[in-house]
Amino acid sequence: MYDIIIIGGGPAGLTAAVYAARAEKSVLVLEKETAGGQITQSPSVENIPGFTQIAGTEFADRLVEQAMAQGAEIEFGEVISLTDHGSYKTVETDLGDSFEAKAVIIATGAKHRHLGLEREEEFIGNGISFCAVCDGAFYKGQKVVMVGGGNSALVEAVMLSDLAAELVILQDLPFLTGEKKVQDILLAKDNVKVITGVHVVKLLGEDTLTGAVIEKNGGITEEITFDGMFVAVGTEPQNEAFSGLIELDERGYAITEAGMKTKTPGIFMAGDCRVKKIRQVATAAADGAEAALSAIDYLEGSL
Ligand SMILES: Cc1cc2nc3c(=O)[nH]c(=O)nc-3n(C[C@H](O)[C@H](O)[C@H](O)COP(=O)(O)OP(=O)(O)OC[C@H]3O[C@@H](n4cnc5c(N)ncnc54)[C@H](O)[C@@H]3O)c2cc1C
Structure with a gap:
C-alpha cells in the first residue's frame, strides 16, 4: 500500500x-x-x-x-x-x-471543450485539432482557422501563423481576450486575419472537414473554406x-x-x-x- x-x-x-x-x-x-x-x-x-x-x-x-x-x-x-x-x-x-x-x-x-456541433466528433483528427504543437505541421503552407480568442487560442495561433499560409481567428466575443503581448504579435503578421463577433454554426465536408458556416451578429451567415480547424474554446x-x-x-x-x-x-x-x-x-x-x-x-x- x-x-x-x-x-x-x-x-x-x-x-x-x-x-x-x-x-x-x-x-x-x-x-x-x-x-x-x-x-x-x-x-x-x-x-x-x-x-x-x-x-x-x-x-x-x-x-x-x-x-x-x-x-x-x-x-x-x-x-x-x-x-x-x-x-x-x-x-x-x-x-x-x-x-x-x-x-x-x-x-x-x-x-x-468541444464546440458541440453536429459531426464534430467525426471530424476530430480529420480536419479538427485541439493542439497546434501536435498537428500544426500537417497544415504547413495551407489555410487554417483557430476558433477562440483567449490565451490558449492565441498562444496556439502564434505557432500556426508561422506554419500556415493563412490563419483566420474566429472569436465569438467582440474582442480577443488573450494576453495583449500575444495579440500584438499576431496582429502584426500579414497572414493573420481576426474576425470577432462570430459563431461557427455548421461544419462542412465529406470525409474531411473542408469548411464551416459562420454566423455573424444579426444572424447573417457566411460559408468559409479552409484546410484545417483548430479549436481552443476553453x-x-x-x-x-x-x-x-x-x-x-x-x-x-x-x-x-x-x-x-x-x-x-x-x-x-x-x-x-x-x-x-x-x-x-x-x-x-x-x-x-x-x-x-x-x-x-x-x-x-x-x-
Ligand atoms: C496551449 C496551452 C498553453 C498554456 N500556456 C500556459 C502558460 O504560458 N503559462 C502557464 O502558466 N500556464 C499555461 N497553460 C495552462 C497550464 O498548462 C495549466 O494551468 C496547468 O497545466 C494545470 O496543471 P494541472 O496539473 O492542474 O492540470 P493538467 O496540466 O491538466 O494535468 C492533469 C493531468 O491529469 C491527467 N489525468 C486526467 N484525468 C486522469 C485520470 N482519470 N487518470 C489518470 N490521469 C488523469 C491528464 O492526462 C493530465 O496529464 C497553458 C495551457 C494550454 C493548453
Whole structure:
C-alpha cells in the first residue's frame, strides 16, 4: 500500500509528488496520457517562475525528472474509479490495475471543450485539432482557422501563423481576450486575419472537414473554406469518476476546503480541476504543494 496516490501527472500532481516524496512518503502518480499535462502543448512558456523561456515539453520533462529523483513512482493508466474504505482508498485503472493508498490527491486538470456541433466528433483528427504543437505541421503552407480568442487560442495561433499560409481567428466575443503581448504579435503578421463577433454554426465536408458556416451578429451567415480547424474554446474538468466522494460545482469543478481538502477525509484536490480563478502552471504547482502538505498532516494524524 502506498502512502499517497496522486491521480494526474500535470504540474499540480508532479509538484505534489515532489513534496510528498521529499517527506519520505511512498508516492505513486497515475497518468492517463502525457506526463506534464496541458503545458506540453505550449511551444514556449515565459511565465513559469525561474525560466525566462522554456518549451512546455522540456518543462514537463524536468517536472517528471524531479519527482522521480525524489523517489516518486509514475505509472500510466486512466483512473476510472476511486473507493473510500475509511483508513485507505482503492483506485482502479482502465488497464485493470488496482492500487491502494492511505491518502489520495486528485490532480486531473482539465481537457479541451468541444464546440458541440453536429459531426464534430467525426471530424476530430480529420480536419479538427485541439493542439497546434501536435498537428500544426500537417497544415504547413495551407489555410487554417483557430476558433477562440483567449490565451490558449492565441498562444496556439502564434505557432500556426508561422506554419500556415493563412490563419483566420474566429472569436465569438467582440474582442480577443488573450494576453495583449500575444495579440500584438499576431496582429502584426500579414497572414493573420481576426474576425470577432462570430459563431461557427455548421461544419462542412465529406470525409474531411473542408469548411464551416459562420454566423455573424444579426444572424447573417457566411460559408468559409479552409484546410484545417483548430479549436481552443476553453477547458472542462475531468472529475466525473470521483463525483461520489467530492463536491462539484455546476460546471464539474471540485469545491475544496482550506488545505485542498474535500468532503472525504484523506482525499485532496489540486490544480485546474478545482474551483479557482486563475488556472496556470504557477497556481497548479502551489495547489500541489499545499495538497501534499495537507495529505502528509493527514497521514501523521495532525489534520
Ligand atoms: C496551449 C496551452 C498553453 C498554456 N500556456 C500556459 C502558460 O504560458 N503559462 C502557464 O502558466 N500556464 C499555461 N497553460 C495552462 C497550464 O498548462 C495549466 O494551468 C496547468 O497545466 C494545470 O496543471 P494541472 O496539473 O492542474 O492540470 P493538467 O496540466 O491538466 O494535468 C492533469 C493531468 O491529469 C491527467 N489525468 C486526467 N484525468 C486522469 C485520470 N482519470 N487518470 C489518470 N490521469 C488523469 C491528464 O492526462 C493530465 O496529464 C497553458 C495551457 C494550454 C493548453
